[in-house]
Each structure stands twice: as C-alpha cells, then as structure tokens.
Amino acid sequence: MIEKVTDQLIRALGELDETQVIICVKTLLENGVDRFCIQSLLNEGMKRVGALYETGEYFIADLIVSGMIYKNVLELPRMRYVPKLGERVAGRVLVGTAEGDVHDIGKDLLKSVLSANGFDVYDLGTDVPPKTFVSESTRLQPDIIAISGVMTVAVSAMARTIQALSDANLRDRVKVIVGGMCMSEELSREIGADAYSPDPLEGVAVCKNFLLKTS
C-alpha cells in the first residue's frame, strides 16, 4: 500500500495535483514514513515538473504552482525541518533579490528547486543590500550566492554586491550566480559573476556543477 502511495505522490506532484499531493503526504505520515523520505519523494515529483518544463509542456506559471505545492507540504506540522547551522546537505546557497528590486518570483522558484535537489537554502528576501549579502555570507558560509533581479537597477546592485564580497575577502570562498530578466550571459561576465542562469532549472545545474568542481 505504501509503495502505491509513494508512486501516487510522485505522479501527483508531477501533474501539479495539489489535493492529491496533500492526501498522499498525510497518508504516508500516518503510516510512519519519515519526513526525509517524503521529501525525497517530493523531490522526485519536482524533477518530473522540471522534465516537463524542459520539454516545453510546462512554463513559469507551472513552476510557480509546483513551488507553492512544495512549500505548502513542507509547512504541514509534521513536515517542518530546519537544517542546523553547519550541517551540510548538497551545498549551502544564499538566495536574494538584488538591492532596489522587490521581485521575488524568480528567487522563490530557484529556492524551491534548489531545496528539491537537496541544497540547504537561505533566503535573504528581496531588495537585499550588498552589505547584507556580505554579513550573511560571513555568518552562514555558503558555497554559492544566487542573486536574482528583474529591473535593470538590479544589474548595478549585483555588480556592487560582487565588489563588496571581494572587498570583504569572501570572493574566493563563494561562487556567485546571477539570473533574472535584467541579466544576460554577457552582462554577468561584465559584472564579475561566476555564472548566469536564464531559468531556475539551469540554475540548479550550475550550482551542482560548482560543487562538483569544488569537491
């Protein structure tokens, strides 16, 4: 029976059927399946969403909904889990929207898919000043900083953030990935980022690649 529900859960998330996802998760919890196992099933479902995005069947609206479902499940009372400081998962990523920009959708999507891929993600929110990226990098020691932005004002804020990380002697310890509608491959090189990602799924691939190279 459990095996059937686990299959149903993966399929339901792939199909973005929130009601079915919640029913499956609750059933699994009632049957003693631990939250880490359930989260790994959710991650499988998210991979199916990612695969459908790659083929063009899903697009941004579907990724937003998958992120909502994922978040809602993780907020169920018995699913909550906060990684301990110092605990290593796939890697630690600080995400935030650049100073001056309050758009959070791209950032939130990246956060969802990174979490689904086993990353330990810290969300600094929107309109994040360079000094906050620096202070939180010092405190949390991330492997990667991901900065998102939609408005063109975010480009110079990203450049200032990268400069501030250099000034604080943190730049050689952390990779910086930038993305969002304001950004391009060429611009990312100009401002000194390590990588650019046009969408959250490629962002995850870039982050995995960073960690592979580091290890």
Next chain:
Amino acid sequence: MNNEELLAYRQQIIEDAIRMKKKPDRTPHFANYWTWKILDSGYKLSEALYDWDKLEDSTIKFQKKYGFDMLVDDGVRDPMQVIEPIGQSSYEVDDEKEIMNIRDVSFMSPDDYDLFLKDYPRFLWEVVLPNKANRFNSDLTLEQFGEVFNRFNGYAKCTQNIVSRLNTECGTPAGMLSTQSTIPGYEQLFNFYRGIKGTASDMRRIPDKFKAACDLLDEMQLYPALEQLKTSTRRANASVDFIGLMLGHTILSIKQWEAFYWPSFKRMLDAVVAADKTCYIFSEGSTKRFWSYFKDLPKGHFAFHVEQDDIFEFKKELPNCCAVGGMHASLLGGGTKEQCVSYAKHLIDELGGEGFILSQDKMISYRNDTNPENLKAVCDFVREYR
C-alpha cells in the same frame, strides 16, 4: 519644419514603417523611457510623481532635449497619487536610491470569483477597492473620497496638457496612454486583480472560474472596444490607430496560452486587420515561443516591441511584422557615445527601411540605465541618418 509639419512627418514615417509599403524617409525612433525622464530632468521621483506640473515638465523637457518620434510613455503611467487619499499598497518610491517598484499584489482571493462573476460592480466596491486602497474603510470621510476625484481630474488635465504640448511644442505624436487601447481579460486579471502568483495558481486550481472571469472582462471591455475600432478614425495626434499590450504571456505554457490568452488576443488582432488599422503591441520579456501564431498576420498592420529576443531573428521569422527595439539598455548605460551610435547605425543598416522602428530593449527607468550623452548622440544620429 514647424511643429505642425514635424508632427505630420513623424506620423508619416511611423505609418510607413508599420504599413511596409514604402521605405520611410528615415528610421523612426520610439522612446521606451519611463521614470528615467523624471530623474534626467532634475526632479526627485516623488517630487514629480506627486506634482502634476512637474510630471508634465519632466516629459516635455525630455522630449525637447532628445527629440524622439514617439514617447511610448507620455509620463502618466504611474498615477499613484490619485488614490493616495484612500491608501495605495502597490507602489514604493525610494528617492535616495532613485527607485520606484510596483509590487506583485493580488487584490482578490480565489473565493472572490463567485462575486466577480455574479455581480461585477459589487465585487469592485466590496472586494477590490478595500484591498487596493488600504484606507478605504468605515472611517473614511466623504472629503477624503472626494479628493480622489479631484486628483483624478488633475491626472486627466495633466495627460491632456502633455499630449497637447507634445503636439504643439515638440511636433510629437501622443504615446501609449493617449491612443486608443484595450487589453484582453487575461491581461486584466494578471495585471490588475490577481498578480503573477495568483494568476498562476488560479489557472491550475480553478481554471473554469478563471476562464469565466477572462471571458466576462472580454465581453464587458475588449469586444466593445474592438467593435468601436470598426468605425473609429485615428486620433489626430496619434501615430498608430491602436495599442495593445502583451505582458502576462511571460508565464504561460503553450497550453495555457491557447486556453486563456490566444482566443481573445487573436480576436483583437483580427479586428485590427478587418478595420485596416495599424497597431503597436507593447510586449515585455520574450515573445519568441508565440511567433508561430503571428506568422500568418497580414503585412502592414502590426509593430511588436522586441525586448528580450534577438531583433534580427524576429525580423527573419516574422517579415510580415514591424519590429520595434534593438538598442540595448546596457550599451546606452555602460557604453561610449561612439559605441552607441555605431550600434544604432548597424541596426538601421541591417533592419532599416520598412518594418523597423528603433527603440530600447528595456523599459528605461533608473538613472544608470542610460548615460544622457549617449542617448543624445543616438537621437541626433537617427534624425540625420538616411
């Protein structure tokens, strides 16, 4: 040329570029400049956004300095001060950072669709207004509410003054907000009611209600406007007959586009063609995924703003449509005068002639988006280059 002749000349080169029957005398140049105009004219954002006279002054100063052929934004896109007496929750202005942000806010919940569909005026009054205007409550006085209407009058006068002065003092046609325009129901829900996340969620969770709301808005607003298009004549001071927006396509899968967007949008495009009008589609982000839907549009009616996509590729794929854009904001902001002029020349040499209007590939809003000297050099070059 006096300003009257200049206005007619600008209207003609824009018409020629879109109609694609003959080469315009020179490549037209649209200003995709928004709050940058305020900063460039020496005002703080809040100063101009809360003072109609300064807002008007910033737009006119901008046009007198640079001399574009049309300002996409006449300067009045952000009338936040109109509903300020009853509270507004979308706009954030930071004068120190010189930034204005518009938050992605939903003014209704999914539960409100029932009232939306049953009694739309009551829905606006009981749901949207209290959510949109955060001081709209039982303590609100009639004077405060009346002030909204006073300010709305101010907004209308400001718009009228700007258009009139653009015409008479600058020989420039009216921009987006002063040209006949309408948007499909989906765009209204996306932009004015549910926001990005709400729209994404509703299309998946309650698709029937969402579609019914799109259809209701189309019935009430889009279709009557299209009906009017059949008999209307172009406004004397405008450069195109009709302006459409493509903003909310940026989140849609093809399946969602076909279910919620394309049927109404196609009806709008068909109406433009049937009435033999010209239409400028201000489109944000990338439209590339939907180009195949535009391949069969008859030549000579549509100009699409190309923001994130490669404008050369757009022209190759859609030779039936006029492309608006090409000039990179990053170059205008970070390049030299020579680089900017050289790239403008490259664009005109490659794409100029019928079917191309030069403009910027981003909505220019922040000071660093453009170096004024670069912009002046490009504008002067485009006006002279044949």
